[in-house]
Amino acid sequence: MSILVFAEHDNKSLKADTLKTVAAAQAIGGDIHILVTGSDCQTVAEEASKVNGVSKVIVADNAAYEYQLAENISLLVTELAADYSHVLATALTTGKNFMPRVAALLDVAQISDIIAVESSDTFVRPIYAGNAIATVQSSDSKKVITVRTTGFDAVATDGNAEIVAIDTVTDAGISSYVSDELTVSERPELGAASVIISGGRGMQNGDNFKLLEGIADKLGAAIGASRAAVDAGFVPNDMQVGQTGKIVAPDLYIAVGISGAIQHLAGMKDSKVIVAINKDPEAPIFQVADYGLVADLFEALPELESKL
Amino acid sequence: MKVLVPIKRVIDYNVKVRVKADNSNVDLANVKMAINPFCEIAVEEAVRLKEAGTATEVIAVSIGAKACQEQLRTALALGADRAIHIETELTLDALNIAKLLQKVVEEEQPQLVILGKQSIDSDNNQTGQMLAALTNMAQGTFASEVKVDGDKVNVTREVDGGLQTVALNLPAIVTTDLRLNEPRYASLPNIMKAKRKPMDVKAADGFGIDLSPRTQLLKVTPPADRQAGIIVESIDELVEKLKNEAKVIS
Numbered sequence A: 001m002s003i004l005v006f007a008e009h010d011n012k013s014l015k016a017d018t019l020k021t022v023a024a025a026q027a028i029g030g031d032i033h034i035l036v037t038g039s040d041c042q043t044v045a046e047e048a049s050k051v052n053g054v055s056k057v058i059v060a061d062n063a064a065y066e067y068q069l070a071e072n073i074s075l076l077v078t079e080l081a082a083d084y085s086h087v088l089a090t091a092l093t094t095g096k097n098f099m100p101r102v103a104a105l106l107d108v109a110q111i112s113d114i115i116a117v118e119s120s121d122t123f124v125r126p127i128y129a130g131n132a133i134a135t136v137q138s139s140d141s142k143k144v145i146t147v148r149t150t151g152f153d154a155v156a157t158d159g160n161a162e163i164v165a166i167d168t169v170t171d172a173g174i175s176s177y178v179s180d181e182l183t184v185s186e187r188p189e190l191g192a193a194s195v196i197i198s199g200g201r202g203m204q205n206g207d208n209f210k211l212l213e214g215i216a217d218k219l220g221a222a223i224g225a226s227r228a229a230v231d232a233g234f235v236p237n238d239m240q241v242g243q244t245g246k247i248v249a250p251d252l253y254i255a256v257g258i259s260g261a262i263q264h265l266a267g268m269k270d271s272k273v274i275v276a277i278n279k280d281p282e283a284p285i286f287q288v289a290d291y292g293l294v295a296d297l298f299e300a301l302p303e304l305e306s307k308l
Numbered sequence B: 001m002k003v004l005v006p007i008k009r010v011i012d013y014n015v016k017v018r019v020k021a022d023n024s025n026v027d028l029a030n031v032k033m034a035i036n037p038f039c040e041i042a043v044e045e046a047v048r049l050k051e052a053g054t055a056t057e058v059i060a061v062s063i064g065a066k067a068c069q070e071q072l073r074t075a076l077a078l079g080a081d082r083a084i085h086i087e088t089e090l091t092l093d094a095l096n097i098a099k100l101l102q103k104v105v106e107e108e109q110p111q112l113v114i115l116g117k118q119s120i121d122s123d124n125n126q127t128g129q130m131l132a133a134l135t136n137m138a139q140g141t142f143a144s145e146v147k148v149d150g151d152k153v154n155v156t157r158e159v160d161g162g163l164q165t166v167a168l169n170l171p172a173i174v175t176t177d178l179r180l181n182e183p184r185y186a187s188l189p190n191i192m193k194a195k196r197k198p199m200d201v202k203a204a205d206g207f208g209i210d211l212s213p214r215t216q217l218l219k220v221t222p223p224a225d226r227q228a229g230i231i232v233e234s235i236d237e238l239v240e241k242l243k244n245e246a247k248v249i250s
């Protein structure tokens, strides 16, 4: 078996999530190659070559791939897939965007968001917002899979794979990049943080998220939010944790002014330790919290910051 | 321009499903069903395009058992002009759904197909992208803003780092994210009117597509149970527990 793993990156550095997707590839077993598509992405390729268990890094460096447009990337991955039994990408917005196109072009089903590997054709994935766990077997000749990173531990990075550049350019010519508005933050990313503190509708407005910042600074934490806080315009969408946002599993997750709707729990209930601060003792979040504090967040947060 | 909106009948999003005792699947007997929330947003977006004079006709399509005609009626009450029901008792992989939708696209020739980004039951997040590949169309997934501009559509997408805007040649595929709009409620007169709007029913096996499943569901189990922990009385106690018991802060 041979497995192609699609690298997540920003043309400068490899996202750590890719190391977890490689772990999933190792669980399947076989010769593992990483594909780096991008523009001016040589440093990414070099980083990828150090990922353990990988024998080859394929680099497709071209302007057509700069923004990871699904129409362009999917054509390239479909072409390369001829040589592999499995194609894996991380279940983040890039992988979710282009991988189903690859599956359709290969005429195979896609298995989304796997959290465990049972064998080379059988995988485990959550359904119904994580309220049920399905074991599915694929009868397709090629498997197209996205990997939920909370299911796998990152592999180490002391390997030494060969780097091979390819000059295939697949530009579908039907879509183009216009602009982006990316959040710049000094804090760790939600997916990479070992501590996350999230605020919900109970925060009342965006300004009050400052109350979380002081604590996040002390704990080296990332800041997340519930969908209600995003919808109300308190914070940007990339902070959303949940079924339809980011799935996280840090060592410590602190939920503040969040009720604990199933869609929110779906994104954080695999965290090692959960703390909930909520003024309503009946809030469902307390049913999953290791430590619950029934309190007004406007009193609790300043005190917590001062005592850390 | 015509807008096609594929909608799915799913469990109501407020319901927490249970796994059947024999682990064969989840138990949907007597569970409240509804239109997938993301599909409702798709219908709303299409209807707004019509109200703005950009779209001329909104067609809702659903693939599934007879009962999904209920959700098609909801879409008609929300403002869709007509509906297509592709009937099947089978549970289809997203790829087969996309292949059936491709046939509808070939027949109807819509300029825009708006789907939900994700079904809240299978959590697949696949169909729109697959349909885009099969029809060789551009795609704007996880949309929080859609602006038709001549022969292009600009779609602002919710991505991991924030927002990204792409320009797509029409015809194109859009999949909705939650912030795209807030769906209206169907008024009683519109619910009555919807009963008289046309609904075309076709058999899924009449399209000449091999609908046999590519994946087999071997078993379904409940997630690992998480026990409620303790209620602490003060911040001091919380900090002490996190340091000395959970050892997650120092």
Ligand SMILES: Cc1cc2nc3c(=O)[nH]c(=O)nc-3n(C[C@H](O)[C@H](O)[C@H](O)COP(=O)(O)OP(=O)(O)OC[C@H]3O[C@@H](n4cnc5c(N)ncnc54)[C@H](O)[C@@H]3O)c2cc1C
Pocket (backbone or CB within 6 Å): A199, A200, A201, A202, A203, A225, A226, A227, A228, A229, A240, A241, A242, A243, A244, A245, A246, A256, A257, A258, A259, A260, A261, A262, A263, A264, A267, A277, A278, A279, A280, A283, A295, A296, A297, A298, B013, B037, B038, B120, B178
């Ligand atoms: C299809 C779909 C997908 C969704 N996906 C997601 C998702 O990915 N992520 C997500 O989070 N949600 C998602 N949602 C929304 C979800 O259903 C809930 O509406 C949302 O999670 C509620 O957010 P909340 O807990 O912040 O708000 P609320 O439910 O309004 O809870 C606010 C909480 O704050 C507490 N509070 C208020 N004031 C204070 C105070 N002063 N001190 C302490 N506590 C206080 C209240 O007691 C309450 O428990 C989705 C919904 C749908 C339909």
Ligand SMILES: Nc1ncnc2c1ncn2[C@@H]1O[C@H](COP(=O)(O)O)[C@@H](O)[C@H]1O
Pocket (backbone or CB within 6 Å): B005, B006, B007, B008, B009, B036, B038, B039, B042, B061, B062, B063, B064, B094, B097, B114, B115, B116, B117, B118, B119, B120, B122, B123, B124, B125, B126, B127, B128
């Ligand atoms: N059976 C179906 N009938 C019509 N549309 C569907 C069906 N299944 C999925 N879709 C569409 O595809 C979107 C994404 O679904 P999925 O790929 O299953 O997560 C849904 O929001 C619908 O718009």
